[in-house]
Amino acid sequence: MRPRKIHRLVGILLLLPFVAWSTTAIFFLVRPAYTDAYEQLQVQQLPMGNIIQFVPDPSWLEARFSRTVLGEHLLVRDAQGWQHLDAFALDPKPAPSGEELRLLINDAIAHNRERYGTVDSLSGMTAVTDTGVEISVNWESLTMSQHGPNTRWIDKVYDIHYLRWTGFENFDRIFGLFGLFLLIYMTYSGARMALGRR
Known part of the structure; x- marks a missing residue:
């Protein structure tokens, strides 16, 4: 399989995690209701x-x-x-x-x-x-x-952002590392193609 096709396939595989990463990252910038959710009584x-x-x-x-x-x-x-x-x-x-x-x-x-x-x-x-x-x-x-309810909601955003999707710690850790490996590969292969190298 050609590098360009592999690059495209990896990009499709990373589409859902990338959307999850980027949309939940918006929350970390805005942080709505964060103060109340984690207030130390x-x-x-x-x-x-x-x-x-x-x-x-x-x-x-x-x-x-x-x-x-x-x-x-x-x-x-x-x-x-x-x-x-x-x-x-x-x-x-x-x-x-x-x-x-x-x-x-x-x-x-x-x-x-x-x-x-x-x-x-x-x-x-x-x-x-x-x-x-x-x-x-x-x-x-x-x-x-x-x-509270907003604490649970924010905790869920954290879980989505850090790819803790299944609730099984070991699997989620492997899944996250695999996603990072694919992201590194995308960056590497994309840079090579941009520079005109095979």
């Missing part, structure tokens, strides 16, 4: 109402005090990770009840009701709001993460 902090004194455990690498709508919290980090302690008894602080968790999350999302709405349902330490945003709470570190 913060537990709302209140001024400390009490002076807390204690003798720190030698195994602690870090200690943080905070006060939220649920009261005082002591977060400590050791070699195993974060622990959430009662600020006065220094015992592990029990996970919040459903109503307490709802109160904590609604307080954290009050700054953007248009996106988050209010908590609609709870399952363990995860809530779903009436706008379809899923919010997870890590009680040990007192942190939150959120994942």
Whole structure:
């Protein structure tokens, strides 16, 4: 088969991936709703109402005090990770009840009701709001993460752009490398033809 025909065939094979690459690249320039989609939710902090004194455990690498709508919290980090302690008894602080968790999350999302709405349902330490945003709470570190409809849509754009089309990681990696190899070949063969070389 002649190089020109091979070049044309490879170009046809790359047509769909190339369209996918170029159209999704537009998104990376515009980035609509990107800020809201990947916002790092913060537990709302209140001024400390009490002076807390204690003798720190030698195994602690870090200690943080905070006060939220649920009261005082002591977060400590050791070699195993974060622990959430009662600020006065220094015992592990029990996970919040459903109503307490709802109160904590609604307080954290009050700054953007248009996106988050209010908590609609709870399952363990995860809530779903009436706008379809899923919010997870890590009680040990007192942190939150959120994942909404636009987050899922943007994640899908990333998958299309990076040729993660099947959901099978190894296959998608080979598929992506094969596509890059064909693209390099297209560039090489096209340059040779442009220069009048066989």
